Amino acid sequence: MVDPLSPQPSASPADRMTIRRVGMDDWANVRYVHATAFRILAGRDCEPAEAEAFAAYVRSQDYADRLQSESLHAGWLDGELVGTAGWTPADDSGALARITSVFVRPLFTRLGIGRRLTLDAEARAHAAGFERFSARATLNSVGFFEKLGYDVTSHGIHIITTEQGMPITYMRKHEAAAQPAAMPAPAEPQSQPLAFHNLVTPRAR
Numbered sequence: 001m002v003d004p005l006s007p008q009p010s011a012s013p014a015d016r017m018t019i020r021r022v023g024m025d026d027w028a029n030v031r032y033v034h035a036t037a038f039r040i041l042a043g044r045d046c047e048p049a050e051a052e053a054f055a056a057y058v059r060s061q062d063y064a065d066r067l068q069s070e071s072l073h074a075g076w077l078d079g080e081l082v083g084t085a086g087w088t089p090a091d092d093s094g095a096l097a098r099i100t101s102v103f104v105r106p107l108f109t110r111l112g113i114g115r116r117l118t119l120d121a122e123a124r125a126h127a128a129g130f131e132r133f134s135a136r137a138t139l140n141s142v143g144f145f146e147k148l149g150y151d152v153t154s155h156g157i158h159i160i161t162t163e164q165g166m167p168i169t170y171m172r173k174h175e176a177a178a179q180p181a182a183m184p185a186p187a188e189p190q191s192q193p194l195a196f197h198n199l200v201t202p203r204a205r
Helices: 024-040 048-058 061-069 113-127 139-147
Strands: 018-021 073-077 080-089 096-104 132-137 150-159 165-173
Touching: 018 113, 024 048, 024 061, 024 073, 024 080, 024 096, 048 061, 048 165, 073 113, 080 113, 096 113, 132 139, 132 150, 139 150, 139 165
Parallel strands: 096 132
Antiparallel strands: 018 073, 073 080, 080 096, 132 165, 150 165
16 A cells, blocks of 8 residues: 555656657757757767868758658657657568657656667667567667667768768677567666767768
């Protein structure tokens, strides 16, 4: 029996977060979250030219078009957009989905928000018939994806513009971990700060 006078544990921010599809009125906030997360978190592992190129890309029409081609959802806490995650088919097999646009506002990292958004994207892709997942991780986010069951498959340079690329790590979720997970999430994996987990640019690999 629960004592009504005893203090009850409050729900975590990840549990309180509302997730819904991004709408037309949300794009300005999405761009802000993506640019801020990359600059403050992932940008620490980038050259200045790479960070500047990505900031310009976020402001471009190409970026908006790419986001609209994804199944992009966002999380809200108390009316504030605090993170995003999406998915898109990775190839023509109908089995492999790429998890995309995983960003969390710097003030809300390490609260389980990125984990819950990523698992939600995986669950939506699985419901659409995709059984395996891949990701393109920046250097600071490899550990985050590894904690979610992803393995490193290769490394490369991904193109941001015709003149600028940046290093990324290609990852895939191993079969045993690729089943939909329960949504209530523990704290954010501590191995890496949560930031820009997927670099998907006009020249997709």
